[in-house]
Amino acid sequence: MADVELRGLTKRFGSTVAVDNVTMHVEDGAFVVLLGPTGAGKTTTLRLISGLEMPDDGDVLIRGRSVVGDAPAQRNVAMVFQQYSLYPHMTVRENLSFPLRSPVLRTPDDEIDRKVRSVAEVLHISDKLGNKATELSGGEMQRVSIGRALVRSPNIYLMDEPLSSLDAKLRAELRVELKRIQAGLGATFLYVTHDQIEAMTMATHVGVLELGSLVQFGPPREIYERPVSLYVAGRLGSPRINGLPAGLFPGSPAGARTIGLRPENIVIGGGGREGRVVRAEHLGDQTRLHLSLDGHPIVTLTDPHAAHKAGDRITICPVNPLYFDATGARIT
Amino acid sequence: MAEILVRNLRKEFGDFTAVESSSFKVEDGEFFMLLGPSGCGKTTTLRMIAGLELPTSGDILIDGEDVSQKRASARDIAFVFQMFALYPHMNVRRNIAYPLVSQGMPRSQVREKVAETARILGIEEMLDAPVRGLSGGDRQRVALGRAIVRNPKCFLMDEPLGALDAEFRERMAGELRALHDRIGATTVYVTHDQLEAMQMGDRIVVMNHGIIEQFGTPRDIYDSPATQFVAGFIGSPPMNFMEFEGSVAAGDTEVEMLGRRFAVPAAREGFAGDMAFGVRPEHVRISDEGALRGEIVATEYLGTTQIVILNTALGELKARIPSDRHAAAGTSVGLGFDGATVTLFDKRSGLALRSELNAGDSGDG
Numbered sequence: 001m002a003d004v005e006l007r008g009l010t011k012r013f014g015s016t017v018a019v020d021n022v023t024m025h026v027e028d029g030a031f032v033v034l035l036g037p038t039g040a041g042k043t044t045t046l047r048l049i050s051g052l053e054m055p056d057d058g059d060v061l062i063r064g065r066s067v068v069g070d071a072p073a074q075r076n077v078a079m080v081f082q083q084y085s086l087y088p089h090m091t092v093r094e095n096l097s098f099p100l101r102s103p104v105l106r107t108p109d110d111e112i113d114r115k116v117r118s119v120a121e122v123l124h125i126s127d128k129l130g131n132k133a134t135e136l137s138g139g140e141m142q143r144v145s146i147g148r149a150l151v152r153s154p155n156i157y158l159m160d161e162p163l164s165s166l167d168a169k170l171r172a173e174l175r176v177e178l179k180r181i182q183a184g185l186g187a188t189f190l191y192v193t194h195d196q197i198e199a200m201t202m203a204t205h206v207g208v209l210e211l212g213s214l215v216q217f218g219p220p221r222e223i224y225e226r227p228v229s230l231y232v233a234g235r236l237g238s239p240r241i242n243g244l245p246a247g248l249f250p251g252s253p254a255g256a257r258t259i260g261l262r263p264e265n266i267v268i269g270g271g272g273r274e275g276r277v278v279r280a281e282h283l284g285d286q287t288r289l290h291l292s293l294d295g296h297p298i299v300t301l302t303d304p305h306a307a308h309k310a311g312d313r314i315t316i317c318p319v320n321p322l323y324f325d326a327t328g329a330r331i332t
Numbered sequence: 333m334a335e336i337l338v339r340n341l342r343k344e345f346g347d348f349t350a351v352e353s354s355s356f357k358v359e360d361g362e363f364f365m366l367l368g369p370s371g372c373g374k375t376t377t378l379r380m381i382a383g384l385e386l387p388t389s390g391d392i393l394i395d396g397e398d399v400s401q402k403r404a405s406a407r408d409i410a411f412v413f414q415m416f417a418l419y420p421h422m423n424v425r426r427n428i429a430y431p432l433v434s435q436g437m438p439r440s441q442v443r444e445k446v447a448e449t450a451r452i453l454g455i456e457e458m459l460d461a462p463v464r465g466l467s468g469g470d471r472q473r474v475a476l477g478r479a480i481v482r483n484p485k486c487f488l489m490d491e492p493l494g495a496l497d498a499e500f501r502e503r504m505a506g507e508l509r510a511l512h513d514r515i516g517a518t519t520v521y522v523t524h525d526q527l528e529a530m531q532m533g534d535r536i537v538v539m540n541h542g543i544i545e546q547f548g549t550p551r552d553i554y555d556s557p558a559t560q561f562v563a564g565f566i567g568s569p570p571m572n573f574m575e576f577e578g579s580v581a582a583g584d585t586e587v588e589m590l591g592r593r594f595a596v597p598a599a600r601e602g603f604a605g606d607m608a609f610g611v612r613p614e615h616v617r618i619s620d621e622g623a624l625r626g627e628i629v630a631t632e633y634l635g636t637t638q639i640v641i642l643n644t645a646l647g648e649l650k651a652r653i654p655s656d657r658h659a660a661a662g663t664s665v666g667l668g669f670d671g672a673t674v675t676l677f678d679k680r681s682g683l684a685l686r687s688e689l690n691a692g693d694s695g696d697g
Contacts, residue, residue, distance in 0.1 A: 037499065167369070168525070172569060176630055176641060194497060201632035201639075221655075224635050237635050239502070264636045279509065283530045284554030284567055285614045285652070290506070304551075310513075 001188045002063040002155035003028040004049060009058035011044055018044040020212035021058070026156070026205075031182050031189045033199040035235055036209035042192040045209070046158045049190065050077050062155050073104070078149035082161040084141045086133040086148075093129040096120065096147050119147045122181055139170040150181065156188045163198065175201055196236050200224070208232050230258055230328040239263050239288060239299045241322075248296065249273060249318050253332055260322035260330075263288070266300040272317030277308050291316065334395045334485035334518050335360045336381060341390035343376050350376040352542040353390070356695065358486075358520055363512050365533035366522045369565070373542040374522045375490055381520060382488050383407045394485060410479035412489040418463045418474055424450075425459040428477040435482075449481045452514065469500050476511070486518040493528065505532055526566050530554070538562050547695040556690040557675060560682040563610050569639060571610045574646035575679060579604035587676065590645055592623045595671025597689035606679035609646075613639065615670035616651035618659070622666030631659050642667065 004026040011019040019041045026032045034042045047053040049060055051072035059066050067075045078099075086095050096116045100107040107115075120126045123143045128136060133144065142162060149157055162178075163171045179202045182189050193199060199206050200220045207217045208231075216228045220236070227233035233241045242261040246252040249259060249272070268289075275293035287306045291298040293316070300316065308314065323332045336358040343351040351373040358364045366374040379385040381392055383404030392400045399407050418427050425446055432442045450456045453473050458466070463474060472492060479487055492508070493501045509532045512519055523529055529536050530550040537547040538561075546558040557563035563571040576589045581602045586593045589609060596609075618640065626642035626649060638655040641648065644667065651667070653659065676685040686692040 038497065168568070169570075176632070180630065194499070196498075197634070200634055220633055240499075262636075279513070281531050282549070282551045282554075283527070284550065285612065288531070304554075 001028055001153075001186060003030075003188065004156050004190065005059075005061040005064070006045075006049070007059040007061065009045070009048060009060065010056050011041075011048055011053060012056050017212050019048065019055075022209075022212075022214045023058075024207055024214055024217060026188060026190055028188055029186045031179070031191065031202055031204045032207060033191045033193060033203035033205070034207045034209055035193060035196065035199045037194055039211075040209040041212040042194075042209055043160055044212075046079070046160055046190065046192055049075075049156070050079050050158055051075050076152075076155050078152050078154040078157050080146050080149045080157070080159045080162045082164050084145035084165075086141055086144055088132070088134045090133060091129065092120070092125060092131050092133065092136070092144055095133055095144055096129075096151055099148055099152050115151045119150045122150070122184075123147050123177070139166055139174070142166060142174070146178070150185075156190060157182075159189065159191045161193050161195075162191075164193070164195065171198075178202065196238065200236060206236075208235055226330075227260075227322070228330055230260060230324045230330070233260050233322060233324075233330075237262055239301075242298050243324075244293075244296055244298065246323065248294065249321070253323055255325050255331055256323040257326040258324040258328070259318065260324055261298070261318050263299050263301045265319045265321065266298070267317045267319055268300065268302055268314055270315065270317055272315045274313050274315050277310055277312040277314060279310055280306070280308050289314075336486065336518065336520065337391075337393040337396075338377070338381070339391040339393070341377065341380060341392065342388045343373075343380060343385060344388045349542050351380070351387075354539075354544050356537055356544065356547055358518060360518055361516045362534045363509065363519045363532060364521065365529040365536040366520065366539060367524070367526060367529040367533075367536050367565075368539035368545075369524055371541075372539040374524075374537075374539050377539070378488050378490055378520060378522045382409055382411050384411075408485045410482055410484040410487050412475060412479050412487065412492045418471060418478075420464055423460055423462050424455065424466075424474050424477075427463055427474055428459075428481050431478060431482050445481050445483075446477075449477045452480065452511065453477050468496050469504055472496070472504060473507075476508075480511075480515070484517070486520065489519065489521045491523055492521075494523075501528075508532065527568065530566070538565065540565075545694065548693075555673070556684070556693075557610070558684055558690075558692060558694045560608060560610070560677040560679075560684075563675065563677070563684075567612060569613050569650045569652075571612050571675075572616065572649045573608040573610050573677070574644070574649070575606065575608050576646060577606055580607075580676060580685065585671075590624070594623060594669060594674075596674045596676060597672055597687040599676075600686035600688065601692075603676070603678060603685050607685075608677040608679050610675040610677055610684075611669045612673060613650045613652040615673045616649060617668040617670070618651055618653060618657075618665050619668055620666045622668040624667045626665055626667050628659055628661050628663045628665060630661055 006022050006024045009019055009022045036042050048055050060068055097112045100112045120129055125143050163174055203220050206220050206223050208215050210231050216232045224236045244259045246256040246259055275291040278292050279290040281288040287302045289300050325331050338356050341354045368374045380387050391398055429442050429446050450459055455473050493504050535549055536553055538545045540561050546562045554566055578588055580587050580599045582599055584599045587596050624644055626644040629643050630641045632639040637652050640651045640659045675690050684690050684692045
């Protein structure tokens, strides 16, 4: 495994700046998740590292050495895509051994066999090795395509939304599995997603991208608790953070334009301002209350059997609010 | 507006039974969810209500009128699909107006109706825009507009938000529900997303393999699942199951697993054999006094809460605890359960054993 460094990495497509002067260090053994909405530059960043795209500016270093001049194959990175592309006429075993059979690698047969079996075991597909790729379920196919990356010992694994085409249950399962595999191998992962749960649960570090720029980089807890901007604050947390005018509650510091209030950081019924319940959603483990306060929608959480219903009036008071200035930057 | 009654509805495709004898009632003005994994028969059920499939047997009544064998166009319903098909060469206004124009409605009336629909959806300013350049969400609003403009008896929606990304889906889900609250039209909505169903639905039908497993309010289904399938499908993460062989007699308030006693809601029926002890992650307590021991395998940070994954002698368990509590992988901890929330299942049939908490009912009507 290796560390990867991006220095002032920039990529333009016509007049669009897809990746804008990104500097980031993915340490050896880190699980870095790049998070951002469609068009933020996540996938382009991966493609620049793998060599599928050439940067207009800046550098990519693997183990401290610039690889910008290297062809994709020379960079020794493994990529997993959202859409699993297996060879349908091959068995799982053949699909998994394929990357090792490259004439450049000259891997001996017994070593191929050993690697394939150990990867299959890690991914719980040992009993499927003899199956044709077409005889697998979607989850199994995606595990095989992850396995095809794992049989190699690349410098870094680059994963582009590998779980997004799977159903919720499988996604939750593979999330834990991938994290376990990464930690077990001590592998370096750079993982792209727009799913904030994946980012929070798997990452050692999250990089938040906004219009091609890296706006914050840090452990998930830091991104969640101390976002640098309202944009970053809105990336993590479900339901999303409430953005409210600074004057709505007393106590805003000078220069504050917006109060950022996470749904769980609101006390109900202990004084404060009075709002109207628009709708109560009983989700089982919690109740989500949609409130209206001076015409501003606010979402808050309360206990699962709360009796609040539409039309009720309740008082709410912020706890530990975040404040943002007119540009969206956090001030306290 | 309309009430929809589905009675012993069945659909076979050759040897395959897609829907087995379903019965349920959708009340007038209700937002009703058909929930289940792919292949469970939810879309087939919806398509039969719409008239896009004819049932093999059984009846569908809309406002008391039997429409089972009527064509879709004679049912006065509006269908919203996952893949919203708009006419790409028409602008927003003409797309929304299309159903009315094709009915031969006078122009002035069409104009008025389209304006009203656009106002309800908040898309007045984009009426003259071509649909080609619209975002996914706006296209879905236009598709909704085309359904609303006809003022149908009810709306049938087949995963209308399925194609949108997570952030947008949450916003549109809120908008759809708010729209429903304004116009109050009976809506039957198909989804495989349990959170969407819990969030938006007044009542939910949970289907699996063509069979209705349970129907009730989100709260009933979450707190008192009728079957192990429902308990394992609802919630994120879903209910934990600890499998054991044991027995329980009517009136018992404890059950024995691994030689230790665990509190359960007072049993209303007796059972002996293979069982599952079902407890939701938020009702698993990590404390040193716990009757069962577990080893922390991993944790998942979720903001204010975290999921702790544990290995125990009774299998893997997930607990939801505040994220400021320390939980390190490799630590051995004691586990306790909030007994009042537990449901026991007959492992073979998958049915919930009746108790003070859980009537073991698959439906309320």
